[in-house]
Amino acid sequence: MERRAWRAPRRFILSALTSLALVPLTQAQITGSAHDLSPLDPDRRLCIFCHTPHGADTSVADAPLWNHATTNQNYVVYDSPTLDATVGQPVGASRLCLSCHDGTVAVDAFGSSPGSFFLGGPGAVGSDGLLNDHPISFQYTDSLAVQDGELHPPSVTSSLLGSTIDDDLLFNGSMECSSCHDVHRGPAAAAVNDALLMIPQTGSTLCLVCHNK
Amino acid sequence: MSSHARRLLALSLCALAACARVPEEPPRPPILYPPPPDAPRVQYLTSIRSVTDMPRATSRLADIVLGPPEEGMRVWKPYGVAMAGTHLYICDTIINNVLIFDFADGSARSLSTNLGADVLRNPINIAVADDGTKYVADALRGQVVVFGPDDRYQTAWGTPEEMTPCDVLVVGDRLAVADLLDDEIEIWDRRTGERLSSFGGPGSGPGQFRAPTNLALSPDGTLCVSETHGFRVQRLTLEGDPILTFGEIGTGFGQFTRPKGVAVDPAGRICVVDSAFSNVQIFTDSGELLMFFGGAGPNVSNLDLPADIEIVTDPVSLALFEPFVAPGRHISHLFLVSSQFGVPRINVYGFLDEGETPTDHGRPVP
Numbered sequence: 055m056e057r058r059a060w061r062a063p064r065r066f067i068l069s070a071l072t073s074l075a076l077v078p079l080t081q082a083q084i085t086g087s088a089h090d091l092s093p094l095d096p097d098r099r100l101c102i103f104c105h106t107p108h109g110a111d112t113s114v115a116d117a118p119l120w121n122h123a124t125t126n127q128n129y130v131v132y133d134s135p136t137l138d139a140t141v142g143q144p145v146g147a148s149r150l151c152l153s154c155h156d157g158t159v160a161v162d163a164f165g166s167s168p169g170s171f172f173l174g175g176p177g178a179v180g181s182d183g184l185l186n187d188h189p190i191s192f193q194y195t196d197s198l199a200v201q202d203g204e205l206h207p208p209s210v211t212s213s214l215l216g217s218t219i220d221d222d223l224l225f226n227g228s229m230e231c232s233s234c235h236d237v238h239r240g241p242a243a244a245a246v247n248d249a250l251l252m253i254p255q256t257g258s259t260l261c262l263v264c265h266n267k
Numbered sequence: 268m269s270s271h272a273r274r275l276l277a278l279s280l281c282a283l284a285a286c287a288r289v290p291e292e293p294p295r296p297p298i299l300y301p302p303p304p305d306a307p308r309v310q311y312l313t314s315i316r317s318v319t320d321m322p323r324a325t326s327r328l329a330d331i332v333l334g335p336p337e338e339g340m341r342v343w344k345p346y347g348v349a350m351a352g353t354h355l356y357i358c359d360t361i362i363n364n365v366l367i368f369d370f371a372d373g374s375a376r377s378l379s380t381n382l383g384a385d386v387l388r389n390p391i392n393i394a395v396a397d398d399g400t401k402y403v404a405d406a407l408r409g410q411v412v413v414f415g416p417d418d419r420y421q422t423a424w425g426t427p428e429e430m431t432p433c434d435v436l437v438v439g440d441r442l443a444v445a446d447l448l449d450d451e452i453e454i455w456d457r458r459t460g461e462r463l464s465s466f467g468g469p470g471s472g473p474g475q476f477r478a479p480t481n482l483a484l485s486p487d488g489t490l491c492v493s494e495t496h497g498f499r500v501q502r503l504t505l506e507g508d509p510i511l512t513f514g515e516i517g518t519g520f521g522q523f524t525r526p527k528g529v530a531v532d533p534a535g536r537i538c539v540v541d542s543a544f545s546n547v548q549i550f551t552d553s554g555e556l557l558m559f560f561g562g563a564g565p566n567v568s569n570l571d572l573p574a575d576i577e578i579v580t581d582p583v584s585l586a587l588f589e590p591f592v593a594p595g596r597h598i599s600h601l602f603l604v605s606s607q608f609g610v611p612r613i614n615v616y617g618f619l620d621e622g623e624t625p626t627d628h629g630r631p632v633p
Binding site for chain 2: 083085086087214215216241242244245246247254256257259
C-alpha cells in the first residue's frame with residue numbers, strides 16, 4: 055500500500071517504447087576521473103583509449119566501436135566452500151575491463167600501438183588473477199538466491215537505483231564488474247565519489263543490496 | 268484454430284487492452300494536522316526520494332525523445348534541505364554530496380563533481396542566496412564551501428582546527444555560521460569570507476549555546492538557534508543579544524529531547540524539528556506551543572529520525588506542489604522536512620491558509 059506512493063509517475067507507453075529504441079542520454083563525467091587517460095595521449099583525447107569512430111574491433115560485441123587491445127589471459131577465479139554460483143572465466147564487458155586491469159595489456163594499447171603504460175599495484179588484479187576478488191561473470195538468479203539462502207532474489211529486490219537488481223545491476227542475469235562500477239562515471243557514480251561505485255559503501259550499503267546479512 | 272485457442276487469444280488481447288489503460292487510483296483522504304475535531308492547519312503533501320517522485324513541470328517531450336529520466340540519483344541519508352524555484356537541494360551524509368533535483372525538467376545531479384577541491388566530506392546544511400550562490404556547511408572539512416550560481420566550486424572558508432560548521436544562513440550580505448567546535452555563532456561577510464564577529468560560547472545561560480546545530484532567520488531579521496544539547500531554542504539579534512529562550516529537556520508538549528532543524532514562517536511562528544519525537548513542533552513568536560505534526564509511525568507522512576526543516580514561500584516552488592493540496596484548500600507555505608532513517612526522504616507539508624481563525628482547544632490561534 056505504502057509502496058504505491060513511491061511509484062514513479064506513470065509514463066506514456068510511447069515513451070517506454072521509444073526508450074527501447076534510443077539510448078537515454080546520461081551525464082557521464084569522465085574528464086578528471088580515474089578513467090580520464092587523456093594525459094597519456096599526445097592529442098589529449100579521452101574516448102580513443104576504448105572507442106573509435108572508424109575501424110573498430112568488430113569481434114568485441116560487449117561495447118560499441120571497440121578500440122582497445124583485449125586480454126587473452128586465463129584467470130584463477132574465486133572459489134569458496136560457501137559459494138553456490140558457478141563462476142567461469144570472465145566474459146563480456148568484464149573481460150574488457152581486465153584488458154587494462156589485469157596488468158598484461160598496456161592502458162594505451164589501442165589502434166595499432168602496443169602501448170607502454172601498464173597498470174600495477176592495486177589497480178591490477180595481479181598474479182593471483184581473480185582468486186582474491188569478488189566473483190564476476192556468474193548467473194545471479196532467484197534460484198541461486200534460494201539455494202544460497204543469504205542472497206536477495208534479484209528479480210524482486212530493489213537495487214536502490216530505481217528498479218530491481220536484475221534490471222539495474224545485472225547483464226543478461228550475470229554479475230559483472232559494471233554491476234558495481236560505472237566505468238564512465240555517470241551521475242550516480244559521480245555523486246558517490248568512491249572507486250566509481252554507483253552505490254555508497256557507507257554502512258556496507260553496496261554489499262547489502264545483494265547479500266542478505 | 269480451435270475454439271479454445273481462439274478464446275485464449277481473445278483473453279490475451281483483453282489483457283493487453285487492460286495494460287494499455289491504467290485505471291486511475293481512487294483519491295485518498297488528505298492527511299491533516301492537527302487531527303479532528305481541531306481545525307486542520309497543516310497537510311501532508313508528498314515525499315521525495317528521487318526526482319522522479321514528482322510530476323514534471325514541463326512537457327514530457329524530452330521523455331519521449333530521450334527516454335525516461337535517470338532514476339539512479341536518489342536520497343541516501345538527507346540532512347539539510349533547501350529549495351530555490353524548481354530546484355531542491357539535499358545534503359546527503361552517506362554519499363557526502365549535495366543532490367540537486369530540478370523539478371522543471373526532471374533532472375538530477377550532484378553539486379560537487381568530486382574532482383578536486385570541491386569534494387565534500389560531510390555536508391550537513393546548505394544555504395542558497397538570492398543570487399544563486401550556495402554555501403555548504405561541511406563539518407569534516409571544517410569549512411563553508413562556496414559554489415557559484417552556475418553550481419561550480421568557488422572557494423572554501425575555515426579550517427577544521429578552528430571550526431566544525433553545522434549550519435549556515437544567508438542574512439543579506441552576511442553569513443551566520445553555527446560552529447559546534449566552540450558552541451558559537453559566527454557572522455561573516457558572505458562575499459569575502461571575512462569574520463566580522465562571533466558570539467555565544469558553551470553554557471546554558473542566555474546567549475550561550477550547547478551544540479547550536481541549526482539556524483533560521485525570522486521575518487524581523489533576528490536569528491533563531493536550536494541547541495541540540497541545550498534542549499532549547501533561542502532568538503537573538505545578529506549582534507548576539509538574546510531576546511527569547513524557550514524549551515527544556517523532557518518528553519512533554521513543547522519540551523525537547525533532540526531539537527535539530529528550526530525554521531520561522533512569515534508570521535513569525537517558530538517550527539522546531541525534534542529527531543527523538545520525530546515531529547515538528549510549531550510555536551508562537553513568543554515560544555508558546557501551538558501544534559505539532561509528523562510524528563513517528565509507519566506511513567510516509569510520518570517522520571523517521573528527522574533532521575532539518577525548510578520553510579518555502581516562493582510561489583514557483585509552491586506551484587509544484589499545488590496538485591497535492593486537497594480540493595478547496597489553499598497553502599501559504601511549504602515545510603520540507605528530511606528523514607534520515609527508514610525510507611530516507613524529504614517530506615513536504617503545506618501550511619493551510621484558510622483565512623479563518625480556528626481554535627486550538629478553545630484558545631485562539633494567532
